[in-house]
Amino acid sequence: MINTNKITKNLSDNIVITPPIVAEEIYKTLKRKQIHNILDVGAYRGDLTKPFKKKKNTKIIGIDVIDDYKENFDYFIHKDFLKTTKKDFENLNIDLVITNPPFKKNPKTGNLYPQDFLQHIFNVFGEKMPVVCIVPNYFLYNSKKRMEYLNNLNITKITNIHKDVFTNVKIECNILYFNIKTKTKHDFLGPEKKKEKKKRYFKSIALTEEQYKFIKDNIPNFNKYIKELLKKEFKEFPK
Numbered sequence: 001m002i003n004t005n006k007i008t009k010n011l012s013d014n015i016v017i018t019p020p021i022v023a024e025e026i027y028k029t030l031k032r033k034q035i036h037n038i039l040d041v042g043a044y045r046g047d048l049t050k051p052f053k054k055k056k057n058t059k060i061i062g063i064d065v066i067d068d069y070k071e072n073f074d075y076f077i078h079k080d081f082l083k084t085t086k087k088d089f090e091n092l093n094i095d096l097v098i099t100n101p102p103f104k105k106n107p108k109t110g111n112l113y114p115q116d117f118l119q120h121i122f123n124v125f126g127e128k129m130p131v132v133c134i135v136p137n138y139f140l141y142n143s144k145k146r147m148e149y150l151n152n153l154n155i156t157k158i159t160n161i162h163k164d165v166f167t168n169v170k171i172e173c174n175i176l177y178f179n180i181k182t183k184t185k186h187d188f189l190g191p192e193k194k195k196e197k198k199k200r201y202f203k204s205i206a207l208t209e210e211q212y213k214f215i216k217d218n219i220p221n222f223n224k225y226i227k228e229l230l231k232k233e234f235k236e237f238p239k
């Protein structure tokens with residue numbers, strides 16, 4: 001059932017896609033839990049919950065003001081999440097809510113969207129609902145009022161994410177887990193090390209028998225020798 005309420009598209013700017021390393025980190029933390037129906041709030045393409053597709057008997061329900069990728073989900077609700085009520089999720093038996101909300105301020109409430117999303121999640125699903133929410137670092141400390149609000153929630157794990165992990169924005173952020181027992185309470189997630197593969201570009205050169213013998217007798221490591229020559233000849237030859 002797709003809700004045909006008028007949807008304000010400007011709610012949805014600042015789309016920051018969750019990189020696979022973050023989605024996999026959340027999956028790794030939760031894969032052994034009994035989870036059957038996950039609600040991805042502000043789901044967009046579903047990158048945040050994609051690894052859970054591997055989990056047997058698990059359905060992913062997406063909700064977003066943009067419905068361009070609704071086929072990526074087992075069920076999709078096209079609606080402003082902040083206007084939803086319990087009725088919208090009737091019979092869906094949601095047992096985990098995951099969200100990567102917009103990080104900006106909601107002009108209607110003056111709160112940052114992550115706070116409005118969290119408040120609404122706990123209003124609709126109850127304060128004991130297991131929730132995973134990605135928030136910027138400043139969300140945790142730049143407002144006394146918000147810190148008091150967070151202090152009353154049951155944060156069971158925090159994973160600090162290095163600023164280079166999100167590839168389209170440089171931002172330090174955190175994965176907050178609420179009401180979920182986990183092995184470790186605090187983790188750090190750094191960027192993936194990109195190993196540059198060395199390719200063999202020049203596989204062979206044509207040599208006479210004599211030239212070949214000369215090289216073999218005089219130059220023990222021909223590749224290294226050529227690289228050294230190139231370095232000497234061209235200062236700009238990359239290391």
Ligand SMILES: C[S@@+](CC[C@H](N)C(=O)[O-])C[C@H]1O[C@@H](n2cnc3c(N)ncnc32)[C@H](O)[C@@H]1O
Nearest residue numbers: 012016017018042043044048064065080081100
């Ligand atoms: C930061 S993006 C995250 C996209 C995706 N979940 C991911 O992690 O790759 C936030 C998403 O929330 C959606 N969104 C913003 N406000 C919303 C609202 N009030 N109700 C539902 N979706 C909303 C946006 O359209 C956008 O797709």
